[in-house]
Amino acid sequence: xxxxxxxxxxxxxxxxxxxxxxxxxxxxxxxxxxxxxxxxxxxxxxxxxxxxxxxxxxxxxxxxxxxxxxxxxxxxxxxxxxxxxxxxxxxxxxxxxxxxxxxxxxxxxxxxxxxxxxxxxxxxxxxxxxxxxxxxxxxxxxxxxxxxxxxxxxxxxxxxxxxxxxxxxxxxxxxxxxxxxxxxxxxxxxxxxxxxxxxxxxxxxxxxxxxxxxxxxxxxxxxxxxxxxxxxxxxxxx
Numbered sequence: 513x514x515x516x517x518x519x520x521x522x523x524x525x526x527x528x529x530x531x532x533x534x535x536x537x538x539x540x541x542x543x544x545x546x547x548x549x550x551x552x553x554x555x556x557x558x559x560x561x562x563x564x565x566x567x568x569x570x571x572x573x574x575x576x577x578x579x580x581x582x583x584x585x586x587x588x589x590x591x592x593x594x595x596x597x598x599x600x601x602x603x604x605x606x607x608x609x610x611x612x613x614x615x616x617x618x619x620x621x622x623x624x625x626x627x628x629x630x631x632x633x634x635x636x637x638x639x640x641x642x643x644x645x646x647x648x649x650x651x652x653x654x655x656x657x658x659x660x661x662x663x664x665x666x667x668x669x670x671x672x673x674x675x676x677x678x679x680x681x682x683x684x685x686x687x688x689x690x691x692x693x694x695x696x697x698x699x700x701x702x703x704x705x706x707x708x709x710x711x712x713x714x715x716x717x718x719x720x721x722x723x724x725x726x727x728x729x730x731x732x733x734x735x736x737x738x739x740x741x742x743x744x745x746x747x748x749x750x
Contacts, residue, residue, distance in 0.1 A: 516630065519543045519555055520564035551577045555587045562629055565609075566595040575600075575607050582608030588699075588714065589665060591629035605695070605717040606680075628720040639663035640730050648696070648713075650681040659685060664727050666696070666714040674709050677701050683713060687729045692722065 518540055543558050545551055551571065555563060563581060565574045574594055581587045591610040598614035605612065611625050644659040646669055655675060661668035667683065675698055683696040700712030718726075 516562070516626075517541045517543060517558060517560040518562055518564055518626075519545065519551070519558060519560040545571060552580045552584055552587055555581060555590055556584070560590060562626065563590055563592045564595070565592060575604060578604065578607040578609050582716070585699075593625050593629060608716050610717060611720065644685050644687070646683055646685040648675070648681055648683050650675060650679055660710075662726075662730055664715075664718070664723060664730060666699070666712065668710060668712055670710050674701075675711065677711075680716065683715075687726065690725065692726065694718065694722070 520542060543554065543560060545554060551563070551565075565571055565577060567574045571577055574596065578592050578594060581590065581592060592608065593611045593613060594604050594609045595613045595615060595617050596604065601612045601614065611629050613621050613625050640662060642659055642662045644662070646657055646659045646667075648655045648657065648669070648671065655671050655673055657669050657671035659667045659669045669683075677698050677700065680695070680697045683694045685692055695716040696713045697716055698711050699714045702710040702712075
């Protein structure tokens with residue numbers, strides 16, 4: 513197994529906790545962020561497997577750091593783990609954090625968080641053609657359409673009216689008899705020759721349980737009728 517590259521704030525305690533996890537320090541290549549350095553620029557340069565954030569001297573505003581990472585096409589797909597106060601969970605989810613660890617953090621919390629996001633990252637490239645009815649809620653407005661391509665990181669959808677790239681909302685659809693509601697951002701628009709437009713949608717702050725279910729659904733999409741419930745993978749629980 514190759515080294516896991518982790519970009520993290522220059523925090524002695526955090527580096528010690530990471531080195532003490534059961535995953536073993538030898539499997540990690542730690543890239544600390546020094547005070548005054550640009551987190552997005554560093555992420556572009558080293559393309560880490562995961563970014564580990566906590567507010568501190570090297571990262572005085574984790575919320576803006578995460579928003580910047582998720583707004584840049586070159587760093588958007590890098591998983592972000594944030595360690596903070598539990599009351600900030602929803603706010604950081606809206607900023608695009610992939611997994612939130614409430615303080616106080618234990619070594620077990622950190623190990624499980626890394627395992628979850630790295631497992632998800634390995635599945636991001638999986639993509640299948642589908643035909644699913646969807647609803648995209650943008651504020652009080654609801655736009656209907658169809659999803660024609662689905663992956664763990666996002667979807668390609670046809671909508672019955674135009675929306676704006678950069679808008680964020682909730683994408684809803686049935687997957688194997690289960691209603692999924694995904695926080696999403698419109699990242700691409702393609703004008704169609706007929707009525708309506710097609711859009712690339714990026715999922716924001718995907719929860720690990722939802723990611724596991726969606727991964728099974730997408731993997732099975734090529735071998736089953738759309739709408740049939742995916743079978744659990746060995747050792748996995750819905």
